[in-house]
Amino acid sequence: xxxxxxxxxxxxxxxxxxxxxxxxxxxxxxxxxxxxxxxxxxxxxxxxxxxxxxxxxxxxxxxxxxxxxxxxxxxxxxxxxxxxxxxxxxxxxxxxxxxxxxxxxxxxxxxxxxxxxxxxxxxxxxxxxxxxxxxxxxxxxxxxxxxxxxxxxxxxxxxxxxxxxxxxxxxxxxxxxxxxxxxxxxxxxxxxxxxxxxxxxxxxxxxxxxxxxxxxxxxxxxxxxxxxxxxxxxxxxxxxxxxxxxxxxxxxxxxxxxxxxxxxxxxxxxxxxxxxxxxxxxxxxxxxxxxxxxxxxxxxxxxxx
Amino acid sequence: xxxxxxxxxxxxxxxxxxxxxxxxxxxxxxxxxxxxxxxxxxxxxxxxxxxxxxxxxxxxxxxxxxxxxxxxxxxxxxxxxxxxxxxxxxxxxxxxxxxxxxxxxxxxxxxxxxxxxxxxxxxxxxxxxxxxxxxxxxxxxxxxxxxxxxxxxxxxxxxxxxxxxxxxxxxxxxxxxxxxxxxxxxxxxxxxxxxxxxx
Numbered sequence: 001x002x003x004x005x006x007x008x009x010x011x012x013x014x015x016x017x018x019x020x021x022x023x024x025x026x027x028x029x030x031x032x033x034x035x036x037x038x039x040x041x042x043x044x045x046x047x048x049x050x051x052x053x054x055x056x057x058x059x060x061x062x063x064x065x066x067x068x069x070x071x072x073x074x075x076x077x078x079x080x081x082x083x084x085x086x087x088x089x090x091x092x093x094x095x096x097x098x099x100x101x102x103x104x105x106x107x108x109x110x111x112x113x114x115x116x117x118x119x120x121x122x123x124x125x126x127x128x129x130x131x132x133x134x135x136x137x138x139x140x141x142x143x144x145x146x147x148x149x150x151x152x153x154x155x156x157x158x159x160x161x162x163x164x165x166x167x168x169x170x171x172x173x174x175x176x177x178x179x180x181x182x183x184x185x186x187x188x189x190x191x192x193x194x195x196x197x198x199x200x201x202x203x204x205x206x207x208x209x210x211x212x213x214x215x216x217x218x219x220x221x222x223x224x225x226x227x228x229x230x231x232x233x234x235x236x237x238x239x240x241x242x243x244x245x246x247x248x249x250x251x252x253x254x255x256x257x258x259x260x261x262x263x264x265x266x267x268x269x270x271x272x273x274x275x276x277x278x279x280x281x282x283x284x285x286x287x288x289x290x291x292x293x294x295x296x297x298x299x300x301x302x303x304x305x
Numbered sequence: 306x307x308x309x310x311x312x313x314x315x316x317x318x319x320x321x322x323x324x325x326x327x328x329x330x331x332x333x334x335x336x337x338x339x340x341x342x343x344x345x346x347x348x349x350x351x352x353x354x355x356x357x358x359x360x361x362x363x364x365x366x367x368x369x370x371x372x373x374x375x376x377x378x379x380x381x382x383x384x385x386x387x388x389x390x391x392x393x394x395x396x397x398x399x400x401x402x403x404x405x406x407x408x409x410x411x412x413x414x415x416x417x418x419x420x421x422x423x424x425x426x427x428x429x430x431x432x433x434x435x436x437x438x439x440x441x442x443x444x445x446x447x448x449x450x451x452x453x454x455x456x457x458x459x460x461x462x463x464x465x466x467x468x469x470x471x472x473x474x475x476x477x478x479x480x481x482x483x484x485x486x487x488x489x490x491x492x493x494x495x496x497x498x499x500x501x502x503x504x
Contacts, residue, residue, distance in 0.1 A: 018391040018398035047340050051333045119332025154330035208391035208398045224392045225369065226354050238375055239352040242344075250352065255377075283344040291349070304326030 020206035023180045023189060026218035028169045032063035038276040048280060054118055055279060055301065061112035062166050068108070070101055072170035080179065089183050089192040091171050091217065093145050096138065096164075103134055106163040113159065125155035132156075147194045147215075147298040154303050161216075161300050168193075168217035182221075185232030186297070188214035189221050194298035195261065197274045198229050198252075202267030210263070213274035215298040220274075228254035229261045230296035239263070240291075242284055248272070249281040251288050259296035260288060278302065351375035353382060356390060358477035359404045363501040365476045366404055367393025384411055446470060446493075454494060471497030 039056035043049040075083070075090055083090045096102050110130040118126075129137070140160040143150065149157050172190045183189045193216030200210045211220040212229055227234045229252065236255025241247050248265040262284065266272040278299055285295065285305040295305075328337040353375055359366040367390035374380040387407045391398035400407075410416070420438035421430040433441075453469040472495055474486045483502040490498050 016399065020391070047336055047343060050336055051328055051331070054331065054333070121330065121332030125330065151325065154327050158327060158330075206391075208388065225390075226356060236377065237354070238377070239354060240349045241352060242347050243350045245347070247352070251349075282340060283347065284349075286341055286344050287347065287349050301327055304329070 016205075016207065018205065018207050018209055020201075020203075020209035020211075020222045021177065022182070022222050023177050024211065024220040025172050025175055025177050025180075025190065026169045026220075028066055028166070028173050031169055031218050032059045032066070032166075035059045035273050035276050036063060038271060038273040039279075041271065042276055042280040046280070048282060052276075052280060054116065054122065055276070057116040057118075058113060058162055061109055061116065062162055064112050065105065065108040065166065066170075069105060069166070069170065072101075072167075072174045074171075074174040074176070084179070084181065087181070087183060089188060089190055090175055090180065091168065091191040093192060096141060096167070099167075102163070102167050103137075105167050106137055106160070109163045109166060110159065113162075122155055125153075126159055129156050129159045144300070145193075149300055149303045151304070154300075158300050158303075164216060165218065172214075172217035172219050180219075180221075185228075186212075186230045188212075188217060188219055190214065190219040191217040193217060194296075195229055196297060196299050197262040197264060197278050198223060199264035199266045199272060199274055200225065202270060207267060215275075215300070228252070228257060228259070229263075230254065230259040231257035233257065240284075240288065242287065249277065249284055251284055251293070253291075253293045257296070258293055260291075260293040261295065261297050262299075275299075275301070351378055351380060356393075359400070359407065360475070360477050361401075361403050363476045363499060363503055364395060365501055366390075366396035366400060368400070368404065368407065384408065387411070450493065465494045466496055467494035468496050470495060472499075474498075474500035476501050 036056045036059035039052045039059060043052035043056065074080075075092070079092065080090050082088075083092075106129075110126060113126055114130075116122075129140075132140075137160060140153075140157055141164055144157055144161050144164060168191050175190060180189050183192065186195060187193075188195065191214060193214045195212040196215035198210055198212045200208065202208075206222075210223050210225045212223045213220055223229060226237050228237060231254060233254055233256035238253045238255070239250040240253060240260075241250045246268070248269040250263050250265075251260045252263045253260045262278055262281065264272045264274060264277055279301050282302060282305065285302055288295065289305060326334075326337060328334060351374060353372045355370045355372070357368055357370055359368050368387050369390045370384050371386040371388075372382045372384045374382040376382045389396050389398045389400040389404070396404075420433050420435055422433045422438065422441070423430045449470050450467050453467065455464060455466040455468065458464050472490045474490070475482070478486070478501055480502075483500055486500050487498075487502050
């Protein structure tokens, strides 16, 4: 008679094995509405409320225009094969030139954003991008693709960036996650964008893994922890946090490239959003500003700090 | 963020003028100033996350150790948390009950920090020097091997066994250390032996 029973110990099953996927592609249907709700929640605490409420409404506008936009199409097989062969991201950012879907997105977003309750400076900036011609919008988009913002037109560029987010989130969601491969350190494997921040997640099956969040298309990609998000170095990585603030937002500093990026511990604060909480943790940027490290990645909503 | 703020691209004189930050550009400059004032009372603390290997057994699971204070910056560092390393291929974020209790192992008052000797008949350990410890271990091993070494078995076949002593070696070692440990121990004829090279 067999002595084997169902409760025979299996040492390999002790604990919860973590096998994170390489990418988690964005879901446009929920991305902006969840982010908006998080902005509102964060607005309930602290003196940044007016800015956070404004951004909540901007996210509502992004969410609101999704339903009527033409469905995004994945790149054709030839383009995917070429991107794969040359280790490039599957989404070609240069393709926005002459893309009528992007123009429609811009027009609808700026119309929707008109209803937002906002200061005069924001209203003027919106009026300027709303009346800009396609060539001017394209020029601003190209500037954003280089992770820079002109110091005297930050608000205008953020409106353009909001439109690009809607466009690229749609494109990224149409990709096949299994076909998305690593491109380079600090580069989104879907669209080539710079990371906004990264977070250690507590998702079931991926607990304890760190994901970078793309500032453009919202793709989350798995990235080894204790490794610089910006340059890939594993030497001299340190973490700085505001004393007594719970330790779920930290500045990951790198002594190789002298950069820092924000890292969130979503496993400790499950409602975290990599963009909304980035703005709400402006205090960390303010304190880090006096230090020897400069912030890398791309977080336009905190431009200038 | 202190990103490069490039020169204006196209907006010309119609632009909003010089606005230093995103909050200022949208017209929220006053709350920015209030926030900057409020945060001044707080300060940053250095913390570190370090990869290491669990020292318990030869499986050698990866762990991440969190500490407060940064040794590189001349501060006192204190370990505050240890968890399984999700990026480590051996354990993928898991730890056994012993590994999960590593923090207490690190901070244990009875943790072994230097060679200790309990002499025959004594009821307590006393601290000894490394030279004394290693010399004594070598002496006792040699005596035991000389007394109990088995050169041939009952049929007269050469076996070169030393069965009266055993050797337990480290888990957190390199391949080279494990290889060398194996060669040294097996060369003496020792049979009871475990180290990382087993797995």
